[in-house]
Amino acid sequence: MRKSLLFLLLLGCFYQSGFAQNPDWRSKIDPKLWDYAQKPDSAVEFFIIMQKKADVSAAKQMRKKEEKGKYVFETLSAFAEKDQRTVRDVLQNKNVPLHSFWIINAIWAKGSRALMEQIAQMPEVGHLRTNPIWHLELPPLVGANTPAQDRSVEWGIIKINADDVWNKNPPIKGSGIVVGGQDTGYEWEHQAIKEKYRGWNGSTADHNYNWHDAIHALINGGNNSCGLDLDEPCDDTDHGTHTMGTMVGSEGNNNIGVAPEAQWIGCRNMEEGDGTPATYIECFEWFVAPTDLNDQNEDPSMAPHVINNSWSCPTSEGCNAGNFPDMEAVVENVRAAGIVVVVSASNNGPGCSTVDSPAAIFDASFSVGATTNVANDDIANYSSRGPVTVYTNIMKPDIAAPGSGVRSCVGTDNNSNNYGYGTKSGTSMAGPHVVGVAALIMCARPDLIGNVDELEDLMRNNAVTRFAAAPFCGNDNANSHPNNVYGWGRVDALAAVNASLPIELLEFTAKHLGKTAQLQWITGSEKECSHFTMQRSSDGFTWKNIGEMPCRGNGASSETSYVFNDPSPYKGLNYYRFDQLDYSGQSSKSPVRALSFAFSGYNLRVTSGQGLAYFEVVGEDANENIWRLEIRSMDGREVQNISVGEKGWLKLPDSPSGLYSILLRDVNGRAVAVEKWLWVQ
Numbered sequence: 001m002r003k004s005l006l007f008l009l010l011l012g013c014f015y016q017s018g019f020a021q022n023p024d025w026r027s028k029i030d031p032k033l034w035d036y037a038q039k040p041d042s043a044v045e046f047f048i049i050m051q052k053k054a055d056v057s058a059a060k061q062m063r064k065k066e067e068k069g070k071y072v073f074e075t076l077s078a079f080a081e082k083d084q085r086t087v088r089d090v091l092q093n094k095n096v097p098l099h100s101f102w103i104i105n106a107i108w109a110k111g112s113r114a115l116m117e118q119i120a121q122m123p124e125v126g127h128l129r130t131n132p133i134w135h136l137e138l139p140p141l142v143g144a145n146t147p148a149q150d151r152s153v154e155w156g157i158i159k160i161n162a163d164d165v166w167n168k169n170p171p172i173k174g175s176g177i178v179v180g181g182q183d184t185g186y187e188w189e190h191q192a193i194k195e196k197y198r199g200w201n202g203s204t205a206d207h208n209y210n211w212h213d214a215i216h217a218l219i220n221g222g223n224n225s226c227g228l229d230l231d232e233p234c235d236d237t238d239h240g241t242h243t244m245g246t247m248v249g250s251e252g253n254n255n256i257g258v259a260p261e262a263q264w265i266g267c268r269n270m271e272e273g274d275g276t277p278a279t280y281i282e283c284f285e286w287f288v289a290p291t292d293l294n295d296q297n298e299d300p301s302m303a304p305h306v307i308n309n310s311w312s313c314p315t316s317e318g319c320n321a322g323n324f325p326d327m328e329a330v331v332e333n334v335r336a337a338g339i340v341v342v343v344s345a346s347n348n349g350p351g352c353s354t355v356d357s358p359a360a361i362f363d364a365s366f367s368v369g370a371t372t373n374v375a376n377d378d379i380a381n382y383s384s385r386g387p388v389t390v391y392t393n394i395m396k397p398d399i400a401a402p403g404s405g406v407r408s409c410v411g412t413d414n415n416s417n418n419y420g421y422g423t424k425s426g427t428s429m430a431g432p433h434v435v436g437v438a439a440l441i442m443c444a445r446p447d448l449i450g451n452v453d454e455l456e457d458l459m460r461n462n463a464v465t466r467f468a469a470a471p472f473c474g475n476d477n478a479n480s481h482p483n484n485v486y487g488w489g490r491v492d493a494l495a496a497v498n499a500s501l502p503i504e505l506l507e508f509t510a511k512h513l514g515k516t517a518q519l520q521w522i523t524g525s526e527k528e529c530s531h532f533t534m535q536r537s538s539d540g541f542t543w544k545n546i547g548e549m550p551c552r553g554n555g556a557s558s559e560t561s562y563v564f565n566d567p568s569p570y571k572g573l574n575y576y577r578f579d580q581l582d583y584s585g586q587s588s589k590s591p592v593r594a595l596s597f598a599f600s601g602y603n604l605r606v607t608s609g610q611g612l613a614y615f616e617v618v619g620e621d622a623n624e625n626i627w628r629l630e631i632r633s634m635d636g637r638e639v640q641n642i643s644v645g646e647k648g649w650l651k652l653p654d655s656p657s658g659l660y661s662i663l664l665r666d667v668n669g670r671a672v673a674v675e676k677w678l679w680v681q
Helices: 002-020 031-036 057-061 065-083 085-093 113-120 155-159 162-166 239-248 277-288 324-336 427-444 452-461 493-500
Strands: 044-050 098-101 106-111 125-130 142-146 178-183 211-213 263-268 306-309 340-344 366-371 399-402 406-410 420-424 503-513 516-526 529-537 544-550 560-566 572-582 587-589 593-597 602-608 612-619 627-633 638-644 647-651 658-665 676-680
Touching: 031 044, 031 113, 031 125, 044 277, 057 065, 057 324, 065 085, 065 277, 065 324, 085 098, 085 106, 085 113, 098 277, 106 113, 113 125, 155 162, 155 399, 155 427, 162 427, 162 493, 178 239, 178 277, 178 427, 211 277, 239 263, 239 306, 239 406, 239 420, 239 427, 263 277, 277 324, 306 427, 324 340, 340 427, 340 452, 366 427, 399 427, 427 452, 427 493, 452 493, 503 572, 503 593, 516 572, 516 593, 529 560, 544 560, 560 572, 572 658, 602 658, 602 676, 612 658, 638 647
Parallel strands: 178 263, 178 306, 211 263, 306 340, 340 366, 366 399
Antiparallel strands: 044 106, 044 125, 098 106, 142 420, 406 420, 503 516, 516 560, 529 544, 529 572, 572 587, 572 593, 602 612, 612 647, 627 638, 627 658, 658 676
């Protein structure tokens, strides 16, 4: 018994001695980190990068974003929970501050050299990295806090043809899409972005799953105007608010946002322009699986569709080829979850290879350069150029967008709710334009949500070609496309949206052809278009299929015309539309058109006045029946339905100005007279 006990004691001593003298442990620690911790008993921040990482490559084969996000979150979080257990136990026993991440298999901690030495000796640990402060040079504000003006549409929106996308029929403005922003914070109560905040329902705010603050301590000392660990959005400068306005903002005639019907959520990753890898990674992780305000109950179904990143980490502040792979792994995992990662290229131009810092240097990031507001899309002098020589030798940026003289919403330094507008210049202003375009494409083609490769290709392949001028960067010449200045060119929202649609519908009309309803439509382009299913409705809600027509314009270089006749329309009001199906099974519906066909026996007379209309039912025994008057807008929406006698005064609907139909129905709901049309002012 004594021998066995002695053996175990000796074995334990041998293990500890061998563990402490592991010759490889020192090479695991970043030399800069080791230097930072020179002072005895000094505590410094550092990252523990685990040796192993989870494989989420299977997400690539999943079509739906919800499926991808759930898989990536569950796979990464379960792997990190198990793999980090022993290291976490050591840190917790030492009572040191720590934060465990799963978006990358890593732990942030704060401790001494002795602790680093102990952790580095653990076989499951790969590397110990620094957590340097990254400072963003915030672009100056011009015309700060100017009041709302009748500015119509901002120049950048017009330049990329986003307003033409809004004017499509039906309009495409980003509805149903959620954009995320990680920045200096957001003045969420600014009227240009308040109604678009996902946490605002029109009367109350709920910041759970819609806001996260990764700033838990002052990074550079002093005070912060917003505070720390905020439970609601706040911007400690005006940078984040300005970028969000360019993505989704609008207030009256201040049309500043590319996708004004999209919603937004946000994460603060910088404290007055200063951030660290820990704050950026924390925001990326939260975007993949947002949490409640207690940082619990992760829910990947609440993730945004696209994220704006207007920040960078230069090599002078601690980012280098040694730790680039860590941040790259984070971006790759976010992308694997079906989220588009848009990154500003930085403002270090005009020299070549000035796209030289995370996250713009990564292939998984969609990097954006800045153009000026001149007619020929000149690249801004400050816009960083490629190729990326500090890491992988790839071309950057991917694309360019308006970045100079961009007007958007701003907050104030004293948080007095005295919100206004101002102009900034920088690639920080260009990136949000591209985020908005991505939102418009996904709004037009919801089946592309989560398909990051195809969505980015649509923006690349339909950008306005721009060539670089001498001196050229990398292997560029005067005819290089893409190139290291503009990437694939200046983003074009209209071209990208049109290219995303199976058909480009130029015209759709309905007219009488005797007792037949004739539908005519013209397409400007078709691709992968299978067929059209024609549909008819008597109320604009319940639809009946009445025929099919095959697509004839796939690959055609000219317009394609179609005619469909309905020989059996309903008596009274008819609504028509078609459902276009492509070969993948995806469908999109046309606008609705209306036609009416006469009844026999009764007639309805209507005369409008100031806010009132006089009606009279004409026909045998009209005065002995109870009638219903049904008033609908041109899109088929019922705005009024009332029971009436033979004649009387009708109060016009309190609805937007426009043309409305009035249909007469009997007590059984049967339409008994041709509808009348009434203009409401």
